[in-house]
Amino acid sequence: MSAGEPKWRGRQVSEAVYRQRIVDVEAITTLPKALRERLIAEGWRVGRPTIGQVFTSRDGTERYLVQGQVDGLTVETVWMPEGDEGEAGDTVGADPGGEGAGRSWDRGTICVSSQVGCAVNCQFCLTAKLGLQRNLTAGEIAGQVVAVLDRQGVEVGKDRVNLVFMGMGEPFLNYDNFMLAVRLLVEEVGLSPQRMTVSTSGIVPGIERFAKEPAEIRPKLAISLNAPNDEVRSELMPINRKWPIEAVVDAVRRVRLRAKERITFEYVLLGGVTDQPKHAAEVARLVRRTGLPAKVNLIAWNPGPEIPYATPSADAVETFRRALGAEGVPVYLRRPRGRDIYAACGQLKRTVEDSTG
Numbered sequence: 001m002s003a004g005e006p007k008w009r010g011r012q013v014s015e016a017v018y019r020q021r022i023v024d025v026e027a028i029t030t031l032p033k034a035l036r037e038r039l040i041a042e043g044w045r046v047g048r049p050t051i052g053q054v055f056t057s058r059d060g061t062e063r064y065l066v067q068g069q070v071d072g073l074t075v076e077t078v079w080m081p082e083g084d085e086g087e088a089g090d091t092v093g094a095d096p097g098g099e100g101a102g103r104s105w106d107r108g109t110i111c112v113s114s115q116v117g118c119a120v121n122c123q124f125c126l127t128a129k130l131g132l133q134r135n136l137t138a139g140e141i142a143g144q145v146v147a148v149l150d151r152q153g154v155e156v157g158k159d160r161v162n163l164v165f166m167g168m169g170e171p172f173l174n175y176d177n178f179m180l181a182v183r184l185l186v187e188e189v190g191l192s193p194q195r196m197t198v199s200t201s202g203i204v205p206g207i208e209r210f211a212k213e214p215a216e217i218r219p220k221l222a223i224s225l226n227a228p229n230d231e232v233r234s235e236l237m238p239i240n241r242k243w244p245i246e247a248v249v250d251a252v253r254r255v256r257l258r259a260k261e262r263i264t265f266e267y268v269l270l271g272g273v274t275d276q277p278k279h280a281a282e283v284a285r286l287v288r289r290t291g292l293p294a295k296v297n298l299i300a301w302n303p304g305p306e307i308p309y310a311t312p313s314a315d316a317v318e319t320f321r322r323a324l325g326a327e328g329v330p331v332y333l334r335r336p337r338g339r340d341i342y343a344a345c346g347q348l349k350r351t352v353e354d355s356t357g
C-alpha cells in the first residue's frame with residue numbers, strides 16, 4: 001500500500017480482499033473510518049477482476065471471460081467440476097475424503113491464466129495466435145481464482161479444489177507476478193500449494209528461480225513436453241531451440257521435490273505427428289533417462305480454428321497410453337473438458353465470436 005500509510009495497513013487491506021472477500025473500501029472495518037474516507041476520496045478501490053461472459057459446456061465445465069481492472073482486457077479462466085484427471089496419480093495433496101457441500105460436484109479444478117495472450121508461439125495452441133498483449137498483475141492472477149471460488153461457493157479448507165496455472169500465457173515469463181499471486185492464494189486465501197500445479201513450456205531461468213522457492217509456497221511443476229525429441233519439439237514449440245529438452249530437464253533436477261512428489265510431463269497428442277507407437281517408445285526412454293520421479297499426462301489435441309493439426313484417433317491414444325504404461329512410465333489420460341465451448345487445453349483465445357456457448 002502506498003497511500004502514505006505503513007506497510008501493515010497494506011496487509012490489512014489484502015486480508016480484507018482475499019480472506020474476507022471484501023470488494024468495497026468502505027466495508028474494510030479494520031481500517032479507521034477517517035482513513036477509509038480519505039482513501040475513497042483519493043479514488044482508491046479494492047476488489048478483484050469480475051467475471052464477464054460465461055460459457056457453459058454440456059459436461060459442466062464453465063469458461064469465463066474475466067475482466068481485469070487495469071485496462072479492461074479480458075482473460076479466460078476455466079472451472080472444471082470433477083477435474084480432468086490431470087491430478088490423477090498425484091500422491092501429494094491428494095485428499096482422502098471431501099464431500100462437497102451438496103452440490104453437483106465434490107471436487108473441482110480451476111485453470112488460471114497468467115498473461116493476456118502468449119509470446120511462446122506453440123504451433124498447436126490457439127492462445128498463441130493472440131501474441132502477447134500484456135502480463136497480468138498478481139492481483140489479476142489471484143483475483144481470477146477468488147472470483148471462481150465465490151461463484152462456485154467453494155469453502156476453502158473443506159472443498160477439494162485444485163489450481164492449474166495452464167490457462168493463457170507462460171507463467172514463467174511473468175514470474176514475479178505469478179509467484180506473488182501464489183503467495184496471496186496460499187497465505188491470504190488459504191489454498192495449499194500442493195494442490196496447485198504450474199505448467200511451463202520450458203523457460204529455464206524461470207525453472208531455476210522456481211527451484212529456489214520455499215516448499216511452503218511452491219506449487220507442483222509440470223513441463224509441457226509435447227514431443228518425443230528435440231527435432232519434433234523445435235517444430236512444434238520454437239522455444240525448444242533456445243532451451244532444448246536436456247537443458248529443461250537439468251533445470252528441473254534442481255527442484256527439491258517433496259516426499260512422494262512427482263514432476264508431470266504434459267504431452268499433447270497430435271494426430272499423425274506425435275501419436276505414433278515409435279513416439280511412445282521415445283517418450284518412455286526420455287522420461288526414464290531424466291531419472292526424475294515423474295508421470296506423463298496425455299492430452300488428445302483439441303481442435304481450434306486455423307490450426308493445421310488433427311485430433312488423434314481414440315485407438316491411437318489408447319495404443320500410446322498402453323505403450324507408455326508397458327514401459328513402466330506412470331501415465332494418465334486427461335479428459336477433454338469443455339471442448340464445445342473452447343475451454344479445453346490450448347483452446348483459450350477469448351473466442352466470443354467462435355463459441356457455441
Ligand code: SF4
Binds near residue numbers: 169
Ligand atoms: S501452449 Fe502455453 S506456452 Fe504455448 S503458446 Fe499456448 S499458452 Fe503459450
